[in-house]
Amino acid sequence: MVDLAAEVGGRLLRAQAAHTVPTDLQALREWVQEAGWTDSVFAENPDLDNPRVRVALDRAMAQLADVAMVRGHLDYGLPNVLPAGVIDWQHAAPRPGAARLRHSPGPGDHPVQGRHQGLPGEPRAAAPVPGGAERGGPRHHRTSPHPASGPYLLVKALFFLALMKPTDPARTDKHLKWQYRRHQFVEVLEQYERTGAVDTACLPTLDAFTARHGGGHP
Structure with a gap:
């Protein structure tokens, strides 16, 4: 299965590299909105829909x-x-060519997660793998980041917050996971603001976050 995924993924990467489409600001805006699920994230987390986040997203574009x-x-x-x-x-849309995902979600993992990989010939960069982090496993791949990895990971950190806010007050586990994802996004935002890059190996695991903040929710 892994060999098949790698072979098909390689074919997809080569096809993408051979068929680029023009880049313009509108296409980038649409990618940020679709890849980051920004409408959903900001609806559930209205405090994040603020000038600071908007400035960072404009910088990323x-x-x-x-x-x-x-x-x-x-x-x-x-x-x-x-x-x-x-x-x-059905969700296909133009996206920056330097950003690709190859991933293998496990049971209960977010629908899209995995390690960041460039198009053929581009260096790889570490990416957040929430499924691994939540289980405390060392699933980050640390290599020299591609210049586009910072903006890409900023958008993906937003995506990992989509549809995470729980509606049942009794589900303290879901509240904790939601707060954990919010914490991850803020840390990614701060890194990106300082350096224009993101080192996901610095992000805490869910276990570390739980030990620091407890198992309840505000």
């Missing part, structure tokens, strides 16, 4: 202005990988 766009799947994972290729393209 400016940083990606010279990166070619490719046709992205936006829901790429093992359930959509078949020997003949990749299926389930």
Whole structure:
């Protein structure tokens, strides 16, 4: 299964690299909105819809202005990988070509998660893997970051907050996970503001966050 995923993923990367699409500000705005699920995130976390976050997202788009766009799947994972290729393209949209995901979600993991990988010939960069972090496992891959990885990871940190706010006050476990994802986003935002890059190895695991903040919720 792993060999098949790698082979199909390689074919997808080569196809994307060979069929870039023009980059413009509107395409980048649409990518931020769709890849970050910003409408959903800001609806559930209205305090994050503020000038500080908007400035960071504008900076991310400016940083990606010279990166070619490719046709992205936006829901790429093992359930959509078949020997003949990749299926389930209803969420497809242009995306920055320097940003690719190859991932293998486990039971209960977020629909899209995994390690960041550049197009062929580009260096890899570490990316947040919430499923691994929540279980305390060392699933970060630390290498020299691609210049586009900072903006990309900022947007993905927003995505990991989408649909996370619990509606049942009794589910303290879900409240804790929601607060954990919020904490991760703020840390990613602070790193990006300081350096324009993101080192996800500095983010706490869910176990470390729980030990520091307790098992309840405000």
